[in-house]
Amino acid sequence: EAEVAQSPRYKITEKSQAVAFWCDPISGHATLYWYRQILGQGPELLVQFQDESVVDDSQLPKDRFSAERLKGVDSTLKIQPAELGDSAMYLCASSFSAGQPYGYTFGSGTRLTVV
Amino acid sequence: GQQLNQSPQSMFIQEGEDVSMNCTSSSIFNTWLWYKQDPGEGPVLLIALYKAGELTSNGRLTAQFGITRKDSFLNISASIPSDVGIYFCAALNYGGSQGNLIFGKGTKLSVKP
Numbered sequence: 001e002a003e004v005a006q007s008p009r010y011k012i013t014e015k016s017q018a019v020a021f022w023c024d025p026i027s028g029h030a031t032l033y034w035y036r037q038i039l040g041q042g043p044e045l046l047v048q049f050q051d052e053s054v055v056d057d058s059q060l061p062k063d064r065f066s067a068e069r070l071k072g073v074d075s076t077l078k079i080q081p082a083e084l085g086d087s088a089m090y091l092c093a094s095s096f097s098a099g100q101p102y103g104y105t106f107g108s109g110t111r112l113t114v115v
Numbered sequence: 116g117q118q119l120n121q122s123p124q125s126m127f128i129q130e131g132e133d134v135s136m137n138c139t140s141s142s143i144f145n146t147w148l149w150y151k152q153d154p155g156e157g158p159v160l161l162i163a164l165y166k167a168g169e170l171t172s173n174g175r176l177t178a179q180f181g182i183t184r185k186d187s188f189l190n191i192s193a194s195i196p197s198d199v200g201i202y203f204c205a206a207l208n209y210g211g212s213q214g215n216l217i218f219g220k221g222t223k224l225s226v227k228p
Contacts, residue, residue, distance in 0.1 A: 004157075033215065042119075042203050042218025043158070056215060091157050093216075104148075104216070106157035 002026040004107035006092050012113045018080035021110045025074070025094030029103070031055075034067055034077050037089040037109070046090075049075060050097075082114045117142045121204050121219030128194055129227050136222045137188040138204030146207040147180050147187040148216065151200050158203055162189070194226050 005024040013019045025032045030051050035043035046065065048056040051072040060067065064083070069075040079086055089111050095104040121138045128134060138147070146165055150158035162173050164180035164187060171178055177190045187206075191198055201223050205216040 009155075040220070042121075042205070042220050043216070044218070045215035048215055093157075104160070106150075106159070109155075109157045111155065 002105070004092055004094050004105050006090075006107035006110055008110055009108065010111045010113075012115060013082050015084055015114050016081040018078065019082050019112065020076055020078045021090050021092075021112075023075045023077070023092030023107060025092070026103070026105055028096070029094035029105075030072070030097050031095045032069055032075050033093040033095075034075070035091040035093065035106075037091055039088070043089075043091050046077070079112075082112075084114050087112055087114045117206075117217050119204055119206060119217055119219040121222055123222055124220070125223040125225070127225045127227065130194060130196060132194055134191040134194055134198070134224060135188060136202060136204075137186060138206075138219050139186040140206060140217075141185065142206075143184045144206035144208055144217075145184065147178070148205040148207065149176075149178050149187070149189045150203045150205060152203060152221070153200050158205075161202075191224075194224075196226050196228055199224055199226050 007022050032049045034046045036046050037043040046060045047067045049069045052069050067077045089109045091109045092107045119138050119140050148163050149161045152158045162178040167184045168182045169180045175192045201221040203221045204219040207216050
């Protein structure tokens with residue numbers, strides 16, 4: 001069964017340091033999403049890509065967060081500098097196309113702890 | 116912004132009991148989804164609903180898309196210990212350029228053997 005791959009699974013970093021997460025969507029999925037999930041809450045969208053273009057980054061804290069999907073395949077989410085409040089699960093998801101619920105699949109996430 | 120109100124927040128039940136949880140919104144959606152999330156893992160899709168009034172089953176799970184398009188419920192029959200986890204409702208308006216799911220805050224299910 002096709003999966004969304006994410007790495008690392010866990011990351012501990014000191015505040016003010018830079019941290020990066022990687023996601024490889026299901027092959028053929030044009031749309032890629034990054035979500036953040038704070039403990040005890042549902043996931044919330046940070047950024048959505050259609051191929052290599054950003055479709056929605058309205059909830060991305062752009063002063064410290066950046067995301068790219070240079071070749072329209074895999075993607076990297078970066079935080080610099082990390083703050084204590086960034087501790088959360090970062091989830092990547094992909095789907096065939098924007099707004100298309102079929103095949104909308106999540107990865108296992110990266111658990112970030114900022115100390 | 117758009118919000119989903121999911122209830123109950125948590126449930127502690129005996130093995131074999133039936134479970135019911137629901138999700139409501141003030142906004143209209145054309146797709147409702149139910150996910151289960153185990154600790155340290157991403158959400159896994161259980162049931163997807165695409166049509167108002169639709170009732171869909173997946174094994175012991177049954178979900179319905181409310182006719183107002185503002186709510187959905189999930190039932191689990193004859194619960195077993197492996198049903199333990201957090202269940203999330205999510206909603207989406209597909210067909211546009213925006214594809215982000217709106218999630219509820221989850222229902223934490225605990226099952227006592």
